[in-house]
Amino acid sequence: xxxxxxxxxxxxxxxxxxxxxxxxxxxxxxxxxxxxxxxxxxxxxxxxxxxxxxxxxxxxxxxxxxxxxxxxxxxxxxxxxxxxxxxxxxxxxxxxxxxxxxxxxxxxxxxxxxxxxxxxxxxxxxxxxxxxxxxxxxxxxxxxxxxxxxxxxxxxxxxxxxxxxxxxxxxxxxxxxxxxxxxxxxxxxxxxxxxxxxxxxxxxxxxxxxxxxxxxxxxxxxxxxxxxxxxxxxxxxxxxxxxxxxxxxxxxxxxxxxxxxxxxxxxxxxxxxxxxxxxxxxxxxxxxxxxxxxxxxxxxxxxxxxxxxxxxxxxxxxxxxxxxxxxxxxxxxxxxxxxxxxxxxxxxxxxxxxxxxxxxxxxxxxxxxxxxxxxxxxxxxxxxxxxxxxxxxxxxxxxxxxxxxxxxxxxxxxxxxxxxxxxxxxxxxxxxxxxxxxxxx
Numbered sequence: 509x510x511x512x513x514x515x516x517x518x519x520x521x522x523x524x525x526x527x528x529x530x531x532x533x534x535x536x537x538x539x540x541x542x543x544x545x546x547x548x549x550x551x552x553x554x555x556x557x558x559x560x561x562x563x564x565x566x567x568x569x570x571x572x573x574x575x576x577x578x579x580x581x582x583x584x585x586x587x588x589x590x591x592x593x594x595x596x597x598x599x600x601x602x603x604x605x606x607x608x609x610x611x612x613x614x615x616x617x618x619x620x621x622x623x624x625x626x627x628x629x630x631x632x633x634x635x636x637x638x639x640x641x642x643x644x645x646x647x648x649x650x651x652x653x654x655x656x657x658x659x660x661x662x663x664x665x666x667x668x669x670x671x672x673x674x675x676x677x678x679x680x681x682x683x684x685x686x687x688x689x690x691x692x693x694x695x696x697x698x699x700x701x702x703x704x705x706x707x708x709x710x711x712x713x714x715x716x717x718x719x720x721x722x723x724x725x726x727x728x729x730x731x732x733x734x735x736x737x738x739x740x741x742x743x744x745x746x747x748x749x750x751x752x753x754x755x756x757x758x759x760x761x762x763x764x765x766x767x768x769x770x771x772x773x774x775x776x777x778x779x780x781x782x783x784x785x786x787x788x789x790x791x792x793x794x795x796x797x798x799x800x801x802x803x804x805x806x807x808x809x810x811x812x813x814x815x816x817x818x819x820x821x822x823x824x825x826x827x828x829x830x831x832x833x834x835x836x837x838x839x840x841x842x843x844x845x846x847x848x849x850x851x852x853x854x855x856x857x858x859x860x861x862x863x864x865x866x867x868x869x870x871x872x873x874x875x876x877x878x879x880x881x882x883x884x885x886x887x888x889x890x891x892x893x894x895x896x897x898x899x900x901x902x903x904x905x906x907x908x909x910x911x912x913x914x915x916x917x918x919x920x921x922x923x924x925x926x927x928x929x930x931x932x933x934x935x936x937x938x939x940x941x942x943x944x945x946x947x948x949x
Contacts, residue, residue: 524598524635526552528619529627529948530612537607542615543948544624545632549599550588552622557586564590567604574618581614582606596632597639630945637930637942644930645673648888651944652736660785660880664735676725677925683718684922691915712906719902726895729887731879734819738780738787739874742815745824746796750837753857754824755779755792758867776814784871786878791818820873822866833869891928898924 526546532539544552550561555575562568567585574581585604594600605611620626633650636642642650652665743751756762759779777792793811815821815829823832834852839845839862846855846862853869855862874880887895898921905917 526624527627527631528616528624529631530616531602531948532607535607535609535612540605540607540612540615542603542605542612542619543627543632544601544603544619545594545596545598545627545635546624547599548623549601550590552619552624553586553588553601555622556618561588562586564588564593572603572605572615572618574614575622581618582611592639595641596635597641598635627947629947630942630949631947633945633949634942643674645891645928647930647942648891654945654949657780658782658785658787660735660878661787663785664732674929676721677929680718680721680925681922683714684918684925687714688915688918691911691918715902715906719899719906722895722899722902726892726899728879729892729895731877732887735786735878735880738789739783739820739877740789740791740814740818741820741822741870742791742793742811742818743822743824744793744796744811744815744829744832749824750857751792751824752777754822754835754837755790757857757860757863758790776811783867783874784880786874786880788870788874791815819877820870822870833866833873835866894924894927898928 524547526544526548528542528544531541531543554561556572557570558573559570562570565587567587569583570586571583572581572586573579582605584606587602587604589595589600589602591597591599603615605615616626633642633647637644637647649665653662656662656665743754745751755777759781763777763779776794778789780787780789782788791811791814793814794808796808796812821829821832822835823829824835824837836852836854837857839854840856840859842854844854846853846865848854848865853862853866855866857863901917901921901924905914905921908914908917
């Protein structure tokens with residue numbers, strides 16, 4: 509192939525350029541995988557190897573050569589995935605290189621000189637979406653799977669990478685279509701005795717059942733949101749109550765300074781831990797006391813705000829927060845030891861005695877908030893808005909007696925359900941979703 513052929517192919521497919529990116533970690537690594545996708549992919553690989561393409565979806569050994577100098581870059585394993593049977597729906601190739609810094613840098617420079625362009629973040633997944641390989645809900649689930657930090661997040665995200673939601677939406681839309689057909693029949697045959705005079709007599713029961721399903725899913729998004737974003741636990745109390753020591757004990761490392769001097773903690777200190785498969789952010793807040801120190805006052809206010817926004821509050825000393833977990837620290841200074849007494853958990857953050865009791869209690873609270881182990885639909889904000897819109901449209905339809913208006917509300921419900929799985933999407937929304945991905949995915 510002549511040097512200009514690849515560029516001419518790219519010019520013919522300007523709307524779908526051939527892209528490339530490193531799909532593995534930054535070198536040096538044992539193996540570095542470079543992914544290529546686009547209409548010129550197969551011609552590019554033929555040019556770089558000087559040989560016929562290997563059989564599809566089979567790793568084959570090839571020597572890669574710079575198209576401008578004919579210098580050998582690396583001896584690599586290559587694989588091709590012709591369209592449409594590829595992850596993006598376009599022609600795809602993978603180069604499995606030795607993972608040295610110089611090798612990877614030379615290979616990426618070689619691809620650029622050959623006419624391919626570096627991929628933007630999420631570009632490969634965007635191609636899969638554009639080619640119908642994934643719907644937008646599956647794209648969000650994939651992003652969550654990649655970002656998962658705990659086993660609970662991984663399991664929840666993995667459960668969304670199938671087509672379950674799309675199947676639910678198709679079924680719900682079929683129900684709505686049947687109901688709308690019944691209602692529109694009242695418009696066309698209003699004088700026919702076989703058609704109900706009021707369109708809702710037959711449809712109401714089915715709509716109630718559909719609305720109930722949607723509300724159940726919406727409730728699951730609240731629990732799923734906590735599973736996805738994590739649960740926040742705020743430690744509050746007066747100065748020198750042992751809050752920072754308790755944070756260090758829960759984190760199992762020194763993340764906060766501990767001092768007998770009051771007012772040491774002036775800003776919220778956070779640490780993220782995996783608690784029973786759920787991501788938990790523990791926040792150590794500034795100790796509450798009367799003070800004229802401007803910075804300390806600001807820290808106390810900020811800590812109170814964090815506590816108000818927290819899912820769980822651990823209180824050392826008296827607190828105005830309802831349902832707080834009351835803890836009395838420094839049990840090592842008494843003869844009774846750790847345990848629950850008088851509605852409070854007595855423990856020693858210094859020696860660790862009783863920390864396991866607090867962790868167990870926190871884990872139980874976290875499990876209640878996330879319903880860990882039960883179905884949890886992790887939804888993005890745009891999906892929650894679509895669910896809210898669908899439920900609102902059904903509720904509006906249930907209070908209307910004019911058939912034409914009922915049919916219009918149900919049409920809106922169907923549209924919101926389409927939005928739920930991304931079949932109706934704005935360019936701004938798409939840009940926001942794909943910006944979550946790393947380069948090479």
